[in-house]
Structures are given as C-alpha cells and as structure tokens.
Amino acid sequence: MIFFNFKPTRKHIEIFEQNVAEFLKNDFPKIKEALALSSDFHSIQFPKKPSGIYISRGQQERIPLEYKINFDLYGLKVFNKKNKQYEEIILFYNQHLLTLIETKNPRNFHKTYDLYKFQIGDLKTKEINFENPDRKITLKILKEVSKDKLKQLEIENTFEIEINQNLYYTILNMKNGNYIAVDKSGKVYRLNHQQIEKVKKISNTVDDFFDLYQGNKSNLVHIMNQ
Structure with a gap:
C-alpha cells in the first residue's frame, strides 16, 4: 500500500x-x-x-x-x-x-x-499517572461553570476535534461518533457526522446549554438530528 x-x-x-x-x-x-x-x-x-x-x-x-x-x-x-x-x-x-x-x-x-x-x-x-491535555483546555473553557453542572458533563475523556480548521472539545458523547462540544469561546455545538450540516451551534454559553440539558441525554436527541 x-x-x-x-x-x-x-x-x-x-x-x-x-x-x-x-x-x-x-x-x-x-x-x-x-x-x-x-x-x-x-x-x-x-x-x-x-x-x-x-x-x-x-x-x-x-x-x-x-x-x-x-x-x-x-x-x-x-x-x-x-x-x-x-x-x-x-x-x-x-x-x-x-x-x-x-x-x-x-x-x-x-x-x-x-x-x-x-x-x-x-x-x-x-x-505512570497521565493527565489528558485536552481536559486542561476544556476545564479552562468551563472555568465559570459550577461544580454541580460540571458533574453532568463528560470531561475526563474529553478530546479535541478539528473540523474545517476549527477546534472543538467534547463535553458529552452522544454515541456513534457524535458529540456535544464547546469551542474556546465557550459556545456549544452539536457535532453529527451523519448530518449534511456536521457542526451546528446550539447555544452561546454553557449556562444557556443547561436550559436544554438537565443531565438526561435523551433531551438532546432532537437537537442532534436537526
């Protein structure tokens, strides 16, 4: 090959x-x-x-x-x-x-x-003990988010995704290679590789995102498919 x-x-x-x-x-x-x-x-x-x-x-x-x-x-x-x-x-x-x-x-x-x-x-x-470098970046982005809200996100195994030269950091794994993610400005996006519009902004801040999500991913299914 x-x-x-x-x-x-x-x-x-x-x-x-x-x-x-x-x-x-x-x-x-x-x-x-x-x-x-x-x-x-x-x-x-x-x-x-x-x-x-x-x-x-x-x-x-x-x-x-x-x-x-x-x-x-x-x-x-x-x-x-x-x-x-x-x-x-x-x-x-x-x-x-x-x-x-x-x-x-x-x-x-x-x-x-x-x-x-x-x-x-x-x-x-x-x-050895290893700290995910993308976790540091994600926590810095989410520094204003309360501890109670952080517990509802999946930060431990966050990772960086580059799409069209833009960087996103996953905060929820929605399965099948799809994610909820933030950019470095704190805006929240749904990433769905099965949609024509693979990246779609769903809120301007993480706090606004929690108006949509209260710890139950099923509340986000319709957003992922839009």
Missing part, C-alpha cells in the same frame, strides 16, 4: 497500533484485547513536549476496570528504513490503548519507520 502524505495520517497510526498489538500479544495480551474492545480513534496531534504523536480518543466505556492502567512501554524496536537498523521507541498506553508514540521527528514517522517490522528488546513497563 502506498501513501502520498507529507505527514503521518490517522490510517498510518491505526496500522502501526494494530501491528504492535499483534506483535506483542504474547507478552502483553491486554493491549490487543483492549484494542478489540474499542475502535474509538479520532485524530492525531504532534506535541512538542514530549516530541511525538498523540492519539485522541473518545470515552472508553467498554474497557473493563482491570485494563484501566497507564504505562510507558520500553523495549519495542521498530525498523528504521533510512539507517537499516531496529530502533527502540517508547510508547505510552492509556487504559492499554496506544496514546503517545515518542519520536524525535513525528511528522516523518511513516517515512522513517517500517510500520510492519518489529523486534523485541528488553521489554518492560513503567506505570
């Missing part, structure tokens, strides 16, 4: 993730099992600290409690197509799902490494 891309695409990273899960299935079976339970993969970003590829996902409601561990994985080697050697890459897993690939040149990842060729080195993990 040939890709004509200047930077890695979501498809490149999906292929890499699936191949790693298959390659490590004997040493870390829960990685493959967690991937089978959730395909809620939305977008990739390229953070500078640490340098790498960050994978945004939706809420992982089907992931059992025993999978909900965050860890760095060391010892996996990936074939470097340029120097013809296997190089170790550090991978970060959130709930046994690949979340960050640490690499010096993330935008050349698919050109530098063979996404199908791996070796096992000194495999080990380091459990």
Whole structure:
C-alpha cells in the first residue's frame, strides 16, 4: 500500500497500533484485547513536549476496570528504513490503548519507520499517572461553570476535534461518533457526522446549554438530528 502524505495520517497510526498489538500479544495480551474492545480513534496531534504523536480518543466505556492502567512501554524496536537498523521507541498506553508514540521527528514517522517490522528488546513497563491535555483546555473553557453542572458533563475523556480548521472539545458523547462540544469561546455545538450540516451551534454559553440539558441525554436527541 502506498501513501502520498507529507505527514503521518490517522490510517498510518491505526496500522502501526494494530501491528504492535499483534506483535506483542504474547507478552502483553491486554493491549490487543483492549484494542478489540474499542475502535474509538479520532485524530492525531504532534506535541512538542514530549516530541511525538498523540492519539485522541473518545470515552472508553467498554474497557473493563482491570485494563484501566497507564504505562510507558520500553523495549519495542521498530525498523528504521533510512539507517537499516531496529530502533527502540517508547510508547505510552492509556487504559492499554496506544496514546503517545515518542519520536524525535513525528511528522516523518511513516517515512522513517517500517510500520510492519518489529523486534523485541528488553521489554518492560513503567506505570505512570497521565493527565489528558485536552481536559486542561476544556476545564479552562468551563472555568465559570459550577461544580454541580460540571458533574453532568463528560470531561475526563474529553478530546479535541478539528473540523474545517476549527477546534472543538467534547463535553458529552452522544454515541456513534457524535458529540456535544464547546469551542474556546465557550459556545456549544452539536457535532453529527451523519448530518449534511456536521457542526451546528446550539447555544452561546454553557449556562444557556443547561436550559436544554438537565443531565438526561435523551433531551438532546432532537437537537442532534436537526
């Protein structure tokens, strides 16, 4: 398969993730099992600290409690197509799902490494605490919202969605890849990829949004389908 891309695409990273899960299935079976339970993969970003590829996902409601561990994985080697050697890459897993690939040149990842060729080195993990970077942004947007109202939203696994060069941060998962989200100015939108108008503003503030939503998503079904 040939890709004509200047930077890695979501498809490149999906292929890499699936191949790693298959390659490590004997040493870390829960990685493959967690991937089978959730395909809620939305977008990739390229953070500078640490340098790498960050994978945004939706809420992982089907992931059992025993999978909900965050860890760095060391010892996996990936074939470097340029120097013809296997190089170790550090991978970060959130709930046994690949979340960050640490690499010096993330935008050349698919050109530098063979996404199908791996070796096992000194495999080990380091459990760590991880804070979703999109959660920080979302909480800043919602800083004036009361704690009682925040509890009615789904902030822990919020993630950034880019549509037509505009950024949105999910606050409710409406299933089937559809969301209620806010922009950085605090306006609230329904995001429905099944509608012709995929993005539609539903209120100018989060407080106004709570006139429509009192903790029951069924109240929003008609809005999602408009």
